[in-house]
Amino acid sequence: MARNGRYAHIVGWGMYVPAHRRTNDEIAAMVDTSDEWIATRTGIKERRIAAEHESTATMALRAGEAALEIASLAPEALDLIIVASATPDYLFPASACIVQDKLGADHAGAFDLSAACSGFVYGLSLAAQAIETGAIDTALVIGSETLSRFVDWKDRKTCILFGDGAGAVVLAGRNQRGGVLSSTLRSDGSGGELLLVPAGGSRHPASLETLANNQHTIKMLGREVFRFATRAMADAARVVVEKAGLTFDEVALVIPHQANSRIIETATRMLRLPEEKVYMNVERYGNTSSASIPIALCEAVEEGRVQPGDNLVLVGFGAGLTWAAAAVQWAVPWPVVPQPPQQRVLWRARRVFARLRSGWRRVGRRIWGALRWLQGKRGQPSAEE
């Protein structure tokens, strides 16, 4: 995919998951289900649930900081931050801007990307293309989700599936071949109703009626999504492998969106891949939507399943409907040489400074606003004049 001999390499990665684990047994105490049903139909054993003080942006920040630290890249050197999320903190501002501010990434553009579970691969592909054209040199691509806040905890068909977390990668331009070799982005909006949160947007803004009708939580037609997902995953993986000029024999690991072990196993059979070539951690985190692929990538790297020179296929599918894949050649050895202690102290100090600066800017803006208001008051003619 490279142009001008420029390739977008993954040079850093990081993940964050909330501490609280919610097991199948805990869910079975809330709705009519069982650990056995959930585990056999989905492969999920537990998922993480965000604490009250956590949100999509706070988790994205933690994953992004970890990725920058591995890349040894200062936040000021970032050109672009993309946060892929179906559960952003606000309609606006973008969660990516909150991350930009807290990181102190003063030279970076920042935006959110809404492509549900395919969002991370969409973001990776767009950032890689921007690097290859020479428009930018570095990017932080994050997938982050707080799905637990949009799950109907009384609906056993959906509440068993989803979890919270974030994963991130740092992309940097290099002249040697590697990094993102090819990608494909696809969509089929005719399947929009298969998986949606009906209210809260401009079509059905929040109202007493939407609340009473429970329209702010995830609705899904599971069987139809299942059928779409297996086909989409296999097709997209084939496309990027071919586009990259590879065969599946040359692919070391496929890292799919972690929605359901049965979807992954069916697609694995369709692609005639041995099981060990397909990464799975759905049992620990459930479906974390746009965060699932970068979380799985981080764990695969840390387990030593990804080595320099390996070709990987990342493949996602989800609401929209959307699906996407990317073929990536890995370049960074693992374990990464640990940073000297003074470097770690410097990173910590940098974080504290970025947070302080953000606070000063907010306070400064308020003081400035108050001064302008006072000035305006003084300049205004009184009613008697």
Ligand code: ACO
């Ligand atoms: N516990 C016990 N029984 C259940 C549960 C549950 N948690 N959920 C459904 N059932 C029952 C149903 O009520 C139904 O009973 P009935 O036949 O008496 O009516 C029966 O089990 C079968 O229901 P199905 O919905 O047909 O079950 P299925 O085998 O399809 O499994 C599942 C449901 C796990 C949701 C499956 O369809 C699936 O995984 N679909 C894909 C979902 C997915 O991955 N979505 C996300 C992808 S995109 C994204 O990530 C945003």
